[in-house]
Amino acid sequence: MAVAAVKSDAATDLLAAWPLPSGEAQWASEARTTAEAWVRERGAPVRRDEYWKYTNPSTLTALPAPEAAVFDASDETPVFDAVDQLRLVFVDGVFDPAQSDDLAMEHVEIEPLGSALAKDIHWARDLYGVLEARGQAPVARPLAALNTARATEGVVIRVTGRAAKPIRVFYQHAARESDALVRHLVLVEEGAEVTVLENGPAASRFNQVMEVEVRDRGVFNHVRAQGRDHERRAVTGTFARLGREAVMKSFTLTVNGRLTRNESVVEFIGDDAVAHLAGACTGEGDFHHDDTVFVTHDAVNCESRQVFKKVLRDGAVGVFQGKILVKEGAQKTDGYQISQGLMLDDDSQFLAKPELEIYADDVVCSHGSTCGAVDETSLFYLRSRGMTRAEAEELLVLAFLDEAIAEIDSAELADEVRGRLAAWLARRRK
Amino acid sequence: MLKINNLHVKLEEEDKQILKGVDLEVGAGQVHAIMGPNGSGKSTLSYVLAGRDGYEVTEGAASLGDLDLLDLEPEERAAAGLFLAFQYPVEIPGVGNMTFLRTAVNAQRKARGEEELNAAEFLRVIRARAKELNIDAEMLKRPVNVGFSGGEKKRNEILQMAMLEPKLCILDETDSGLDVDAMKLVAAGVNALRSPDRAFLVITHYQRLLDHIKPDVVHIMADGRIVQSGGPELALEVENNGYADILKTVA
Numbered sequence: 001m002a003v004a005a006v007k008s009d010a011a012t013d014l015l016a017a018w019p020l021p022s023g024e025a026q027w028a029s030e031a032r033t034t035a036e037a038w039v040r041e042r043g044a045p046v047r048r049d050e051y052w053k054y055t056n057p058s059t060l061t062a063l064p065a066p067e068a069a070v071f072d073a074s075d076e077t078p079v080f081d082a083v084d085q086l087r088l089v090f091v092d093g094v095f096d097p098a099q100s101d102d103l104a105m106e107h108v109e110i111e112p113l114g115s116a117l118a119k120d121i122h123w124a125r126d127l128y129g130v131l132e133a134r135g136q137a138p139v140a141r142p143l144a145a146l147n148t149a150r151a152t153e154g155v156v157i158r159v160t161g162r163a164a165k166p167i168r169v170f171y172q173h174a175a176r177e178s179d180a181l182v183r184h185l186v187l188v189e190e191g192a193e194v195t196v197l198e199n200g201p202a203a204s205r206f207n208q209v210m211e212v213e214v215r216d217r218g219v220f221n222h223v224r225a226q227g228r229d230h231e232r233r234a235v236t237g238t239f240a241r242l243g244r245e246a247v248m249k250s251f252t253l254t255v256n257g258r259l260t261r262n263e264s265v266v267e268f269i270g271d272d273a274v275a276h277l278a279g280a281c282t283g284e285g286d287f288h289h290d291d292t293v294f295v296t297h298d299a300v301n302c303e304s305r306q307v308f309k310k311v312l313r314d315g316a317v318g319v320f321q322g323k324i325l326v327k328e329g330a331q332k333t334d335g336y337q338i339s340q341g342l343m344l345d346d347d348s349q350f351l352a353k354p355e356l357e358i359y360a361d362d363v364v365c366s367h368g369s370t371c372g373a374v375d376e377t378s379l380f381y382l383r384s385r386g387m388t389r390a391e392a393e394e395l396l397v398l399a400f401l402d403e404a405i406a407e408i409d410s411a412e413l414a415d416e417v418r419g420r421l422a423a424w425l426a427r428r429r430k
Numbered sequence: 431m432l433k434i435n436n437l438h439v440k441l442e443e444e445d446k447q448i449l450k451g452v453d454l455e456v457g458a459g460q461v462h463a464i465m466g467p468n469g470s471g472k473s474t475l476s477y478v479l480a481g482r483d484g485y486e487v488t489e490g491a492a493s494l495g496d497l498d499l500l501d502l503e504p505e506e507r508a509a510a511g512l513f514l515a516f517q518y519p520v521e522i523p524g525v526g527n528m529t530f531l532r533t534a535v536n537a538q539r540k541a542r543g544e545e546e547l548n549a550a551e552f553l554r555v556i557r558a559r560a561k562e563l564n565i566d567a568e569m570l571k572r573p574v575n576v577g578f579s580g581g582e583k584k585r586n587e588i589l590q591m592a593m594l595e596p597k598l599c600i601l602d603e604t605d606s607g608l609d610v611d612a613m614k615l616v617a618a619g620v621n622a623l624r625s626p627d628r629a630f631l632v633i634t635h636y637q638r639l640l641d642h643i644k645p646d647v648v649h650i651m652a653d654g655r656i657v658q659s660g661g662p663e664l665a666l667e668v669e670n671n672g673y674a675d676i677l678k679t680v681a
């Protein structure tokens with residue numbers, strides 16, 4: 001069969017796998033129709049697509065979704081538990097009000113996606129599927145469009161002032177076979193500020209999209225710790241648009257998981273804004289981790305920063321595709337990108353594709369990518385002080401990843417992530 | 431305490447013999463100094479004793495107490511009480527000095543079957559030791575040796591030594607790059623650790639360190655061998671006449 005036919009048949013099957021919701025507001029139905037048309041037009045992703053060259057999407061599109069054993073996490077405290085928070089729980093991608101906190105918080109409106117899409121919420125209408133659609137050029141992201149076309153679970157969050165505590169979305173994985181589509185919308189109004197935390201393995205297969213609009217002078221902090229079920233698969237898309245002097249900081253920690261593709265699409269439309277995107281991952285064996293980032297500078301004097309670090313062993317594969325696009329007129333852009341792989345053996349692979357595309361002349365953009373083994377001199381120094389090879393290596397791994405963790409603004413949250421990571425590594429050593 | 435017998439070492443990767451039969455015995459409570467021109471093999475000797483990769487022992491033996499050193503992993507030698515203060519301390523970005531020290535101290539205690547120090551105890555001990563060496567809290571927080579001046583790095587080595595309380599301390603050119611005040615601090619740090627059941631092997635290029643750390647025996651190393659041994663006066667002779675005279679008499 002021709003590639004195009006394979007893509008379009010797979011798209012049809014995926015769309016048919018989820019029922020089209022009924023009883024929604026007209027704007028929601030229209031957004032779904034548009035997204036569905038896009039999915040049909042572009043077809044499901046396949047390895048032959050340039051954008052999926054380093055990551056095979058077949059298990060992300062196969063039906064039924066591949067199963068994933070549930071990791072027994074009962075003997076440890078989940079990350080972020082110690083943080084004062086408003087907690088929202090999803091089980092296999094379905095909102096669980098019983099386990100969740102009351103949705104009321106000063107300066108914040110929170111509503112489950114399902115009910116929001118039935119109402120005439122003008123701001124949700126202006127966001128839902130809108131940022132995702134903007135992110136479809138120049139590269140198609142059909143799995144995100146599928147999410148727009150079919151997702152009924154998630155939350156919509158509107159922040160009008162300074163949120164007193166972080167909103168934490170906790171994903172629990174319960175069923176061996178669970179195929180989840182989850183969609184969040186976040187609107188940070190002018191001068192407002194919120195932190196969104198996400199953690200947990202979510203489902204055997206997880207397709208998550210978050211659209212984030214940060215208006216002028218708004219601040220959006222995002223810290224995510226992707227769940228450690230060994231066999232789970234996840235594809236996520238964060239689509240953000242930043243107004244004047246807006247700030248966005250997003251960090252993701254990934255430990256375990258068979259396949260993870262995290263896409264981030266960020267667009268600057270107001271001057272003097274800042275976006276920092278960072279990721280730390282560590283995996284071994286049947287572990288494939290892909291960070292795909294696209295930052296568009298379409299305003300003056302904005303700063304973007306990408307810091308992605310991967311520790312790989314035992315045949316694990318790390319991928320980084322990162323692009324900075326500076327449009328005409330986006331003068332004084334400050335763009336930075338670094339991606340680094342630390343290989344703990346010769347079997348692992350780190351594939352990086354950094355790209356810059358610049359149409360303005362007064363900009364500073366730099367990117368770098370490195371891939372290497374643990375430094376032997378450092379190892380010897382640590383061992384000469386009494387640490388075993390494993391302990392010394394672990395300390396160096398933590399140090400390597402810390403450059404990404406240090407991108408987290410809140411010291412408390414950064415320490416949460418550090419503590420969790422150290423515990424995970426120590427546990428693996430045993 | 432330390433016994434080295436006819437030690438021959440070559441580079442693993444190249445056919446280059448560096449140590450050509452070193453004999454040395456350092457008893458408990460003693461301080462021995464090794465002096466010698468650059469390239470004579472002093473650092474190599476210290477690395478081989480500490481267990482660094484890249485060297486091949488072709489002949490001879492080295493033991494600490496009744497342990498055969500050369501069979502052990504570097505961390506086992508450390509736990510057995512060997513400490514090397516590096517000529518070039520290694521910078522480790524991202525690892526806090528304090529974390530590094532606590533991990534090291536506890537790793538050794540664990541290896542010896544002792545209880546690990548809790549955070550509070552550790553903090554109390556390290557603060558006291560750091561103060562003696564004029565190491566401030568800021569230096570303890572910074573990543574290991576990163577951005578440290580030459581003197582700070584050397585003082586940090588001595589701090590590690592003080593925390594780890596080894597049986598045998600090897601100091602490889604700990605005085606190089608130090609001004610007089612820093613050298614006095616380092617020497618005081620070393621002298622504070624002198625005890626009847628601890629031995630020191632002080633490698634130095636200059637006699638001046640030995641004014642502050644009084645050695646019992648001075649050895650001259652040249653071309654991979656110890657060519658002469660004597661009392662502290664041997665160091666003075668080197669200081670006054672250089673190595674050339676000594677090497678000539680030996681040859």
Ligand SMILES: Nc1ncnc2c1ncn2[C@@H]1O[C@H](COP(=O)(O)OP(=O)(O)O)[C@@H](O)[C@H]1O
Pocket residue numbers: 441448466467468469470471472473474475484
């Ligand atoms: N890893 C190495 N690779 C190549 N040459 C080495 C290595 N280690 C030591 N050497 C050589 O061995 C000799 C002794 O070096 P070293 O032990 O550093 O002497 P010292 O400390 O007395 O100055 C020198 O000629 C040095 O160049």
Ligand SMILES: [Mg+2]
Pocket residue numbers: 472473474517602603
């Ligand atoms: Mg030397």
